[in-house]
Amino acid sequence: MSTSTDSTADAAAMDPAVPVPDAAPQQPKQMLRERLAGLRGGDLGSLPVVVGLVVIVIVFQSLNSTFLNSFNLVNLCLQIAAVGIIATGVTLVLLLGEIDLSVGSVSGLAAAILAVLNVNEGYSPVVSLLAAALGGLVIGTIHGLVFTKLGVPSFIVTLAGLLVWQGAQLQVLGSQGTINLPPSGGLQQFGRFSYLADWQAYGLAVVLPVLFLAAKLATRTRRTRAGLPVGALWVPVAQALLLLAVLLAVVAKLSIDRGVPWIFVVFVAILSLIEYVLRRTRYGRAIFAVGGNIEAARRAGIKVDALRTSVFAIASMLAAVGGTVAAMRLGFANQSSGAADTLINAIAAAVIGGTSLFGGRSRMYSALLGALVIGAIANGLDLLNLSSALRYIITGTVLLLAVVIDALASRGRRSAGR
Amino acid sequence: MSADVLSTEPHTPPVGTTLLSLTGIQKRFGAVRALSDVDFEVRAGEVVALIGDNGAGKSTLVKVMSGAGPADEGSYRIEDREVSIHTPAAASAHGVATVFQDLAICDNLDVVANLFLGRELTRGVALDEAEMERRTVELLEQLSVKLPSVRIPMASLSGGQRQSVAIVRALLGSPKVVLLDEPTAALGVAQTAQVLNLVERLRERGLGVVLISHNMADVMAVADRAVVLRLGRVAGRFAMADVSREQLVATITGADTNVVSERAARVAGRSAATSAGTEGTQA
Ligand SMILES: Nc1ncnc2c1ncn2[C@@H]1O[C@H](COP(=O)(O)OP(=O)(O)OP(=O)(O)O)[C@@H](O)[C@H]1O
Ligand SMILES: [Mg+2]
Numbered sequence: 001m002s003t004s005t006d007s008t009a010d011a012a013a014m015d016p017a018v019p020v021p022d023a024a025p026q027q028p029k030q031m032l033r034e035r036l037a038g039l040r041g042g043d044l045g046s047l048p049v050v051v052g053l054v055v056i057v058i059v060f061q062s063l064n065s066t067f068l069n070s071f072n073l074v075n076l077c078l079q080i081a082a083v084g085i086i087a088t089g090v091t092l093v094l095l096l097g098e099i100d101l102s103v104g105s106v107s108g109l110a111a112a113i114l115a116v117l118n119v120n121e122g123y124s125p126v127v128s129l130l131a132a133a134l135g136g137l138v139i140g141t142i143h144g145l146v147f148t149k150l151g152v153p154s155f156i157v158t159l160a161g162l163l164v165w166q167g168a169q170l171q172v173l174g175s176q177g178t179i180n181l182p183p184s185g186g187l188q189q190f191g192r193f194s195y196l197a198d199w200q201a202y203g204l205a206v207v208l209p210v211l212f213l214a215a216k217l218a219t220r221t222r223r224t225r226a227g228l229p230v231g232a233l234w235v236p237v238a239q240a241l242l243l244l245a246v247l248l249a250v251v252a253k254l255s256i257d258r259g260v261p262w263i264f265v266v267f268v269a270i271l272s273l274i275e276y277v278l279r280r281t282r283y284g285r286a287i288f289a290v291g292g293n294i295e296a297a298r299r300a301g302i303k304v305d306a307l308r309t310s311v312f313a314i315a316s317m318l319a320a321v322g323g324t325v326a327a328m329r330l331g332f333a334n335q336s337s338g339a340a341d342t343l344i345n346a347i348a349a350a351v352i353g354g355t356s357l358f359g360g361r362s363r364m365y366s367a368l369l370g371a372l373v374i375g376a377i378a379n380g381l382d383l384l385n386l387s388s389a390l391r392y393i394i395t396g397t398v399l400l401l402a403v404v405i406d407a408l409a410s411r412g413r414r415s416a417g418r
Numbered sequence: 419m420s421a422d423v424l425s426t427e428p429h430t431p432p433v434g435t436t437l438l439s440l441t442g443i444q445k446r447f448g449a450v451r452a453l454s455d456v457d458f459e460v461r462a463g464e465v466v467a468l469i470g471d472n473g474a475g476k477s478t479l480v481k482v483m484s485g486a487g488p489a490d491e492g493s494y495r496i497e498d499r500e501v502s503i504h505t506p507a508a509a510s511a512h513g514v515a516t517v518f519q520d521l522a523i524c525d526n527l528d529v530v531a532n533l534f535l536g537r538e539l540t541r542g543v544a545l546d547e548a549e550m551e552r553r554t555v556e557l558l559e560q561l562s563v564k565l566p567s568v569r570i571p572m573a574s575l576s577g578g579q580r581q582s583v584a585i586v587r588a589l590l591g592s593p594k595v596v597l598l599d600e601p602t603a604a605l606g607v608a609q610t611a612q613v614l615n616l617v618e619r620l621r622e623r624g625l626g627v628v629l630i631s632h633n634m635a636d637v638m639a640v641a642d643r644a645v646v647l648r649l650g651r652v653a654g655r656f657a658m659a660d661v662s663r664e665q666l667v668a669t670i671t672g673a674d675t676n677v678v679s680e681r682a683a684r685v686a687g688r689s690a691a692t693s694a695g696t697e698g699t700q701a
Contacts, residue, residue, distance in 0.1 A: 219548070226552035280544045285527075289535055292524035299506075299522045300536030360526035413573060 046354055048405055049369045052398075056373065060380030067380055070257035077254065077264040078192075080375035082107070082326035083342065084267045087349035087367040088274050089318030092311050094350055095278070095291045097359025098154035102143065102161030103346050106316050107323025108338025109169040110136055114324045115179035115333035116172055118187060125186040129324055136320025137313050139165060144309030154312075162343070170335055178334035181327065191328025195259035204265075205247035213240035263325050270318070271367055278362070287311060291360030322346075341392060348399035349374045356406050373398065431497060431594070433463035437626040438483065438514065438595050443492035445478055445650075452478040453489070453650045460595050460626035465617060467637040467658075468630045470647035471670055476630050479647065480597050483628070484516035485509035497594075515593035517584050519600050525573035529565060530554045532572055533587050557586055561619050563612075578609025582616050595626040602636050614640045634663050648672050 060067040086103050093100040110132040117128035139161070147157045173179065181188040196204070216236035223230050254260050278284035286307050289297040298304050326342075327333045351357060352373050353366025363369075374395060381391045431437065439459035445452045453475045460466050468476050481487030482494075485503045494501055496512045503509050506516070523532055530550050531538075539546040539553075554568050563582045565575065572580060581601050588596055598617070602610040610633075617640050620627050631637050637644060638658065646654040646669045654669040 222548040223551075226548040228548060228551055228555070282538045282540060282545065285531060285535075285538060285545065288527060289524045289531075292526035293522065295520075296522035296524050296532075296535070302536055360524070 046363050046369060049352060049354060049373060052352075053369070053373055053376065056376050056380065060376065060383070064380070064383045067383055070253055070255075072379065072383070074195075074254050074257045074259070074261065076372075076375050076379050078261050078329055079379060080371040081261065081263040081267040082322045082329065083345045083349055083374065084322075084367050084371035085270055085325060086319045086322035086342070086346040087353070087371055088267075088271050089315035089322075090346050090350040091353075091355045091362055091367050092274070092278075092287065092318075093154070093315045094347075094355045094357060095287050095359060095362050096308055096311055097291045097294075098147070098308070098312075099347075099357075100143070100158045100312065100315050100319075101155065101343060102139075102158040102165055103315065103319035103322075104338045104343030105162045105165035105169065106136055106139055106319040106338070107326065107342055108333075108336075109139075109165045109172065110320035110323035111327035111333035111337040112169045112172040112179075114187070114327055115181060118185065119179050119181060125190075128187075132324050133317055133320050136317040136323075139320075140313035140316025141309060143316060144312035147312065148305040148308050166339070169337070173333070173335060178332050180332045183331070187328045188331045191263055191325065192331060194262040196262065196265065198255060198259070201251045201255060201260045202248070204260075205251045206244065208247060209240040209244040212243055213237065216240070263329060266325065267371075268368065270321070271365060275364060279364075283307075288360055293360075319346075340388075341395065344395065344399065345374050345378075348395060348402065351406060352398065352402040356410065357403060358406070358410050370402075431462050431624075433461075433624055435462050435497070436460070436495075437462050437497060439495045440479075440482065440489075441493050441495075443479070443482060443489045445475075445482065445487070445489050451650050453482070456492070456647070456650070456652055458483075458645060458652075460628055462594070462626055463621055463624045464642040465621050465627040465629055465640055467641035467644040468628055468647065469632070469634075469637060469644055469666065469670060470653075473649075474647040474670075475650040476647055477599065478650075480516065480599055480628070480630060483509070483514060483595075484597055485514075486516075510591055510593065513592070513594035514597065515588035515591060515595070516597040517581075517588050517599065517601065519603065523572050523580060523584060526571055528571055529568040529575075529583055532583060533557070533590060535587075537590070557589070561586060561589075561616060563616060576609060577605050578612040581605065581609075581613050585613070585616055585620075589620075593625070595628065596620055597628045597630075599630045600632070601629070602631060602633060610636065634666060637666070638663060646670055 057068065066072055086107055090100060090103060113132040113135050114128050117123045117131055118125055123131070143154075143157050143161055146152050147154050183189075213236060216239075220230050220233075220236070251260060278287065286297065286302045289300065289302060290304055290307060294304060323338050327337060330337075349370030350367055351370065353368065353370030354361075354363030355366045355370075356362065377394055377398065378391055381394065437460050439457075441457050443453050443456040443458070456475075456479060458466075458468075458479065468479065470476050478487065482489045483503075485506045485508050488504045494503055496514070501508075501512055503512060503514070509516070524535065527535070530547070533554050534550050539549050541549075551568060558565060558568070561582075563579075563586060565579055565583075572583065575583070585596070585598065585601070601613050601617070605613060614636060617627055617629060621642075629637070629641060641658050644654075644656045644658060644661070644666060645652060646656070646666065648670065649672075653672060656666065656669075
């Protein structure tokens with residue numbers, strides 16, 4: 001118990017309804033109790049996704065024993081990087097309670113810009129990449145301005161964008177159907193053939209849990225200094241050890257084959273940065289606030305329009321970055337880059353990972369979890385040589401399932417009086 | 419923001435000084451005279467109830483004070499200085515905080531985040547969660563507001579707790595006057611008591627509180643004075659010590675004989691008859 005709570009300690013002993021300072025949810029028992037209360041209240045946490053992922057893995061592994069081998073898992077990491085980056089941007093827009101239907105087209109346009117600048121115009125890979133990302137930023141700013149200044153619903157703005165930017169993509173590509181990135185050039189090299197060296201991979205697997213623990217301990221120290229209750233020390237230690245075990249296992253498994261792909265590292269790095277911004281900065285707090293109650297956010301002095309515009313800008317930029325990553329991995333950009341199921345996969349990944357369509361709620365690292373689910377399904381069906389017809393049907397069904405769970409959880413929150 | 423948000427007593431004027439005074443307030447909406455020639459004042463350490471029937475002009479007057487809907491005419495003084503308050507921001511800069519009926523709370527965020535929304539404390543770029551939580555706990559404790567935890571989403575709090583958090587949030591800016599628009603309208607008995615306790619604590623801290631309410635019981639319980647509005651004019655001013663509930667109701671409705679008093683008389687007559695009957699049988 002903290003010093004600041006001592007004054008009420010006596011009263012609390014007599015009156016069970018004085019739990020103000022019992023604010024430490026870190027006590028394992030209480031954590032468990034709140035967890036159970038949460039489950040009853042319709043808050044399922046990441047449980048359905050993790051269970052779903054396990055089921056998917058079991059099913060595909062039993063249908064085709066190569067599913068879980070190192071070669072295929074490295075492929076999976078390569079495959080989900082692009083859609084994961086796009087889904088990260090979608091998460092931000094969904095948090096506002098809005099939607100961006102143009103991310104597929106924007107990613108395709110970015111791929112076209114990258115290829116044309118690098119291959120046709122001879123710009124360096126870095127310049128071409130920056131130009132593509134900047135293009136996304138400009139596009140997103142336009143979406144945001146039309147949405148906030150003219151009051152057009154985001155659904156319509158980005159639906160128009162879906163068509164407009166796909167047209168722009170065709171225009172940029174011109175008469176060429178497909179532009180191949182040079183195999184020796186940096187772009188394809190990075191997307192397809194760059195993997196962490198063993199020392200880098202194992203280094204990260206050790207350093208990340210250490211950083212995690214250090215951050216937890218720093219928070220703990222600050223809370224103690226502020227006189228706030230802290231939980232048992234073994235909890236963050238156990239979490240860090242678990243993280244270490246998982247990362248070491250993943251690295252060991254992937255290292256049997258080519259190793260950890262750089263583009264996968266880029267995806268996780270971008271996602272981590274966004275997670276930090278969302279949960280640890282004023283900007284992120286403002287995004288949650290706008291998604292929760294826009295009027296409250298406005299009255300609290302948050303510049304709602306500027307914030308929403310910036311979120312659309314970031315989302316389109318991430319879509320563009322995802323598009324370039326896809327082009328680098330495939331080694332080309334063409335008229336169908338970013339087409340087909342890119343949009344649906346990105347939105348599905350965000351929602352399946354635990355970002356609510358109703359705004360203001362998102363689980364940690366939802367884009368990663370969701371991209372793994374979507375990626376595993378696509379990958380597993382590929383291994384079975386099943387048509388994309390079946391893939392579309394299954395992905396669509398899984399998306400619907402995720403949305404249903406989201407809607408039920410939201411209804412559960414309401415009926416639990418929240 | 420100062421370390422002890424609520425311990426800024428030196429700035430608070432002594433009890434009884436006039437904090438806010440309005441004189442000759444006029445407000446029209448087209449042909450409707452929503453307020454005509456209204457005088458109103460709030461002193462330090464008192465709770466003023468602002469009562470009146472639907473459409474009497476209570477909310478309009480609160481909007482004048484909160485800057486959300488400035489008056490057409492009249493003077494607005496804060497501690498004897500003439501001020502011009504045309505925006506909510508100007509009102510809060512002059513120490514007038516408002517808790518509107520729709521609480522403007524983010525249900526998805528926790529208590530700490532809601533209290534500090536728009537004025538979060540940071541260390542570098544990162545939010546200083548520990549410090550914000552410390553101050554939240556301290557603040558809630560000072561005002562004896564009891565919550566299950568300051569780290570649960572607002573959505574899981576009761577109506578009374580939410581209202582309390584909204585009021586506490588209004589206090590973060592160290593206001594001198596707090597305007598509460600129907601703070602107990604949607605609350606049950608126990609939760610109403612919670613909020614009224616909080617209102618009393620604000621008074622103890624030397625704040626001036628304006629309480630809009632339709633609930634005579636609340637008004638009688640907590641207010642020091644009552645100002646009755648009727649059809650945009652002040653129909654009466656009372657010290658709660660020497661006014662009855664019937665007098666207030668009569669002033670609100672503006673007649674000696676009306677639906678309410680007739681009914682009251684009828685009920686009184688009936689209960690007198692019943693008790694007489696009871697006595698009769700007993701005897
Ligand atoms: N924005 C507006 N435009 C036109 N007329 C208005 C406006 N706001 C208030 N009025 C009128 O002004 C008068 C006073 O309204 P006000 O909302 O202040 O009443 P009130 O005392 O708050 O009533 P209630 O108890 O129903 O909330 C009413 O006749 C109302 O119709
Ligand atoms: Mg009103």
